[in-house]
Amino acid sequence: MPGRRSLFVLMALAFGFAFLYLPILAMIIYSFNASRLVTVWDSANSPTLAWYVELFHNAPIMESARLSFRIASVNATGAVILGTLAAFALERYRRFRGRALFGLLTTAPMVLPEVITGLSLLLLFVALDQAVGWPGGRGATTITIAHITFSMAYVIVVIQARLATVDRSLEEAAMDLGARPWKVFFVITLPLIMPAIASGWVLAFILSWDDLVITSFVSGPSSTTLPQLVFSKVRLGVSPDINALATILVLIVTVCVLVAGSYMIRMERRRARDAQAAFDPAP
Amino acid sequence: MNAAAERLYRGVRRLGGGRRPVGRWVVIALPYLWLAVFFLVPFLIVLKIAFANIQLSMPPVEPVLTWTADKVLQLRFHFSNFAFVFGDELYIAAFLNSLKVAGVSTILALLIGYPMAYGIARAPGAWRNILFLLVVLPFFTSFLLRVYAWLGLLGRNGPINDVLLALGLVHEPLQMLQTDFAVYLGMVYSYLPFMILPLYSAIEKLDLTLLEAAADLGCRPTKAFFTITLPLTKEGIFAGCLLVFIPAVGEYVIPALLGGPDTLMIGRVVWDEFFGNRDWPVASALAIVLLAILSGFVLLLQRVQAREGEA
Numbered sequence: 001m002p003g004r005r006s007l008f009v010l011m012a013l014a015f016g017f018a019f020l021y022l023p024i025l026a027m028i029i030y031s032f033n034a035s036r037l038v039t040v041w042d043s044a045n046s047p048t049l050a051w052y053v054e055l056f057h058n059a060p061i062m063e064s065a066r067l068s069f070r071i072a073s074v075n076a077t078g079a080v081i082l083g084t085l086a087a088f089a090l091e092r093y094r095r096f097r098g099r100a101l102f103g104l105l106t107t108a109p110m111v112l113p114e115v116i117t118g119l120s121l122l123l124l125f126v127a128l129d130q131a132v133g134w135p136g137g138r139g140a141t142t143i144t145i146a147h148i149t150f151s152m153a154y155v156i157v158v159i160q161a162r163l164a165t166v167d168r169s170l171e172e173a174a175m176d177l178g179a180r181p182w183k184v185f186f187v188i189t190l191p192l193i194m195p196a197i198a199s200g201w202v203l204a205f206i207l208s209w210d211d212l213v214i215t216s217f218v219s220g221p222s223s224t225t226l227p228q229l230v231f232s233k234v235r236l237g238v239s240p241d242i243n244a245l246a247t248i249l250v251l252i253v254t255v256c257v258l259v260a261g262s263y264m265i266r267m268e269r270r271r272a273r274d275a276q277a278a279f280d281p282a283p
Numbered sequence: 284m285n286a287a288a289e290r291l292y293r294g295v296r297r298l299g300g301g302r303r304p305v306g307r308w309v310v311i312a313l314p315y316l317w318l319a320v321f322f323l324v325p326f327l328i329v330l331k332i333a334f335a336n337i338q339l340s341m342p343p344v345e346p347v348l349t350w351t352a353d354k355v356l357q358l359r360f361h362f363s364n365f366a367f368v369f370g371d372e373l374y375i376a377a378f379l380n381s382l383k384v385a386g387v388s389t390i391l392a393l394l395i396g397y398p399m400a401y402g403i404a405r406a407p408g409a410w411r412n413i414l415f416l417l418v419v420l421p422f423f424t425s426f427l428l429r430v431y432a433w434l435g436l437l438g439r440n441g442p443i444n445d446v447l448l449a450l451g452l453v454h455e456p457l458q459m460l461q462t463d464f465a466v467y468l469g470m471v472y473s474y475l476p477f478m479i480l481p482l483y484s485a486i487e488k489l490d491l492t493l494l495e496a497a498a499d500l501g502c503r504p505t506k507a508f509f510t511i512t513l514p515l516t517k518e519g520i521f522a523g524c525l526l527v528f529i530p531a532v533g534e535y536v537i538p539a540l541l542g543g544p545d546t547l548m549i550g551r552v553v554w555d556e557f558f559g560n561r562d563w564p565v566a567s568a569l570a571i572v573l574l575a576i577l578s579g580f581v582l583l584l585q586r587v588q589a590r591e592g593e594a
Contacts, residue, residue, distance in 0.1 A: 020476075039440055096311055112574075119570055121325050123567070152318075210427065227427050234540065254424075
């Protein structure tokens with residue numbers, strides 16, 4: 001609809017996207033600024049890659065990045081396994097004892113304030129330590145468990161949405177031909193929901209990689225994740241090497257999202273074609 | 284298969300509910316058990332500790348359940364933590380201020396987000412996907428770093444102050460960091476995508492022929508918007524507002540980084556009680572009260588989303 005209103009909408013779009021992206025853009029530009037004051041442009045020595053070099057020589061940052069990466073990978077894998085099971089239970093087993101509670105437990109972690117989730121998990125770990133002597137202090141293990149618990153909820157949403165669109169007749173056909181339920185799942189269902197599993201994994205990885213509040217509650221003195229390190233640094237103000245770090249992370253995420261997006265569109269088309277071919281009689 | 288194994292197999296099958304295969308039981312039990320142990324039980328512990336007394340030890344709480352000398356199980360509930368929370372003006376102010384900050388941020392996000400969602404939903408095909416991706420992208424970039432980005436922009440010698448000084452609008456740099464203004468800005472900035480996505484899907488579903496009919500009958504675009512578009516996208520508005528409001532109430536990072544020492548928000552108070560004062564019982568009592576406040580909104584959100592699913 002052309003006219004006055006679309007001009008207003010165009011301006012809102014321009015303003016909105018500028019609002020969303022200018023801060024990130026500024027952060028990227030300042031990462032090449034030689035000045036330690038970050039926002040005061042030192043035109044004599046800039047642009048420079050000095051902060052990137054410093055970043056890669058910063059042992060604590062590299063150490064915590066490795067820890068975060070390890071936790072995020074294990075978390076994503078665990079969350080996808082449990083999340084797929086839960087999504088399957090919710091989508092395919094319409095009625096079982098305790099389903100209402102199960103539904104609540106799978107959605108609550110998404111909407112709960114992180115301070116509450118973090119606090120409650122810490123209290124659990126302390127109580128467990130007292131009662132059974134496990135997990136024996138806090139560290140990577142407790143962080144991973146906490147992350148699986150809250151990121152699983154997001155994975156369930158993604159996979160359940162996908163499962164709902166899977167054509168049940170393919171599974172029923174396999175079942176009629178004598179395939180056992182487990183075989184049907186691995187040969188028919190799993191390939192069909194693979195895009196959702198992949199995006200669920202990436203989502204869980206990013207949620208874990210990014211989490212500060214829950215992690216702070218359940219981490220120990222020997223385990224500092226990247227967000228914890230960044231937070232303790234930026235509490236004291238802007239820091240040029242954090243700008244360099246942010247730039248690298250933004251770049252990686254952008255590339256990943258673009259690649260994943262185009263891959264998923266292609267998978268989608270292929271799947272639709274295959275499904276079509278399966279139903280159409282051969283010419 | 285020998286008889287014993289056969290019996291065992293039947294027994295296991297029976298666990299899953301009569302004739303049903305054991306696989307089904309495993310599929311449900313594994314995630315259920317995980318969530319029960321790591322999500323449900325922790326809550327009960329928070330509830331328990333909210334009723335306990337503080338003591339100087341590790342963990343710094345008195346047990347609620349104890350065996351007395353003559354082997355009697357003793358339950359001691361202390362309501363003092365809740366009395367303390369509701370008796371202290373600081374905590375009441377923190378709760379009220381959190382609700383205010385979250386509410387104002389939600390309205391601001393709606394005012395910015397609605398026209399954007401509208402523009403994206405009405406954009407031509409190829410553009411729509413690109414714009415949609417641009418809204419989703421910040422979701423995947425670190426929340427912490429996006430909040431951090433404003434530290435540089437809002438600083439005394441940051442670019443915003445530079446522009447204001449150059450234009451002669453101000454004569455000395457404005458103090459923007461560590462103010463409520465910075466907190467509102469950070470909230471709207473961080474949660475805007477949460478607002479846009481449900482609005483987008485509501486506006487996209489809208490039947491355009493209704494607007495055409497209205498225009499044919501001589502209805503002005505502004506009136507058509509308020510009598511057709513807005514009421515029909517009501518569900519999206521509710522969902523978006525709740526998705527911004529609920530996490531904003533308990534937010535910790537934004538007030539901690541952008542707010543001043545006097546920016547009281549409940550997420551920050553819980554954090555400080557826990558890490559600063561090591562008062563676990565009061566922190567737990569605060570968490571329980573926060574949960575009670577939010578659960579109403581969470582239930583509302585579930586109802587809205589269920590209705591959206593049916594539509």
